[in-house]
Amino acid sequence: MTASDTAEPTPEQQSLLKRAIAAAAIGNMTEWYDFGVYAYVAIYVGMAFFPEADPGAQTLSAFGVFAISFLLRPLGSLFFGPLGDRIGRQKVLAITILLMSGSTFLIGLLPGYETIGILAPILLLLCRMLQGFSTGGEYGGAATYIAEFAPDKKRGFYGSWLEFGTLTGFGFGALVPTILILSLSDAAMNEWGWRIPFLIAGPLGAVGLYLRSKLEDTPAFKNLEHTHKIEKSPLKALIVGYWKRLLILMGIVITINVGNYTILTYMETYLAEELEISKTAALLPLLLVTLMMMVLITPIGALSDRVGRKPLFLSACLCFLVLTYPAFWLISLGSAFTTFCGLALLGLCHVQLIGPLAATLPAMFPTGVRYAAFAIGYNVSTSLFGGTAPFIxxxxxxxxxxNFFPAYYLMAAAAIGIIPVLLMKETAGQPLMDDDEPLQTRA
Structure with a gap:
């Protein structure tokens, strides 16, 4: 019996489940640590790797590299997703965290434009592209891994710990640069201080690789191996049999990732450069709101087990439509208190999406194509609408x-997201799809 067969796992299963969650979440933490760091030091990255120019152009160039790297995420998902459905989740997740943390670490070692000229931004782009390629297989695999270990009745709660890892990684990725920015001079930050956060990714990745190397594969995948039902071509099976559901997943992800990359990645630069809010008034509210979301994320995940995933997704979209403009108005007032209030409104909207996320999307597909479906659908949508959000x-x-354009962009994404949420089927409390079960029979 696996953990998914019963609402109350045995102590041995509970121990395995906790280790699986920790190993999966630390990869997501590493990924979002990189995003947080890059967002918070984008100004310094721009100055280090691009020729002397207008500071705004340097920052835009840095975000351009951030956006371009997302073009590799779909390629990574096309490679790692089907691979995870053929050779197993655990092996692929060990590879992705090694590549992901290693490429982030290398950025901290790269010489700048003044040292090697045009090679500097080229090498930066290559590191970001490797990071994007490996990330293409990370989140989908981690969510699939947890979903296949978690009990059916508590999948929302356990899956929310993956997003807790997201917020922990982003919070840590914001905290480290914040401490450096507030404690070092601008000259020191420009010269060497911005490199420290990137170098920290090395030890984080080493810990994650160790944890993942000690785990076994999921019960669902081992059952697939035992019954010899592994798809020879998961990508073909996915496109032929599940393309409609794949489009629904991609539509849901639009709202999630425009929110993610607007609130968590772009906002620090927006506050500092567009609204000219002081560093303290900008950075501390962002950290407090991230902490608030970390407190709420697992209760929201547990709530989705009781009331369903669809009600929370719909509530989030409607809240974004109604509350985003008032949130940006509060932020525009410029004080630390009003900035916190505005960001808190956005955080309350967003946590309703990411709380049930890791439990919802894997449950839409059967085991034989689950990794490929999540990885490909999530990353194609993310590359088009998520990673480009800071640049746009x-x-x-x-x-x-x-200055209210980000509010309009986020509201438009929420309006679009209502449609696929209405079309998705409720999966809360249900067993994961069996590979022999026709898709249309799912309630």
Missing amino acids: NDYFVGLTGN
Whole structure:
């Protein structure tokens, strides 16, 4: 009997489940640590790797590299997703965390433009592309891994710990640069201080690799191996048999990732450069809101086990439509208190999406294509609408002079997200799809 067969796992299963969650979450933590670091030191990265130019152009160039790296995520998902459905989740997750943390670590070692000229931004781009490629197999595999270990009645609760890892990683990735920015001079940050956060990714990745190397594969995948039902071509099986559900997943991810990369990645630069809010008034509210979301994330995941995933997703989309403009108005007032209040409104909207996320999307597909479906659908949508969000927001704020553009962009994403949420089938409390079960029979 696996953990998914009963609402109350045995002590041995409970121990294995906790280790599985920790090993999966630390990869997500490492991924979002990198995003947090890059967002918070984007100004310094721009100055280090691009020629002397207008500071705004340097920052835009740094976010351009951030966005371009996301073009590799779909390729990574096309490689790692089907591979995870053929050779197992555990092996692929060990590879992705090694590549992901290693590429982030290398950025901290790269010489700048003044030392090697045009090679500097080229090497930066290559590191970001390797990071994006490996990330293409990370989140989908981690969510699949937890979903296949978790009990059916508590999948939302256990899956939410993956997003707790996301927020922990982003919070840590924001905290380290914040301490450095507030304690070092601008000259020291420009010269060497910005490198420290990237170098920390090395030890984080080593811990994650150790944890993942000690785990066995999921009960669902081992059963697939035992019954000889592993798909020879998971990608073909996915596209032929589950393309409609794949499109629904991609539509849901639009709202999630525009929210993720607007709130968690772009906002620090937006506050500092567009609104010219002081470092303390900008950085501390962001950290407090991240902490608030960390407190709420697992209760929200548990709530989705009781009331369902769809009600929370719909509530999040509607909250974004109603509360985003007032949130940005509060932020625009410029004080630390109003900035916190505005960011808190956005955080309350967003936590309703990410709390049930890791439990919802893997349950939409059978075991034989689950890793590929999540990885490909999630990362294609993310590369188009998530990773580009900081660049698009920064560009159009500069082009239009309208500081409320990010609010309109987020509201538009929420409006689009309502449609796939209405079309998705409720999966709360249900067993994961069996590979012999026709898709249309799912309630």
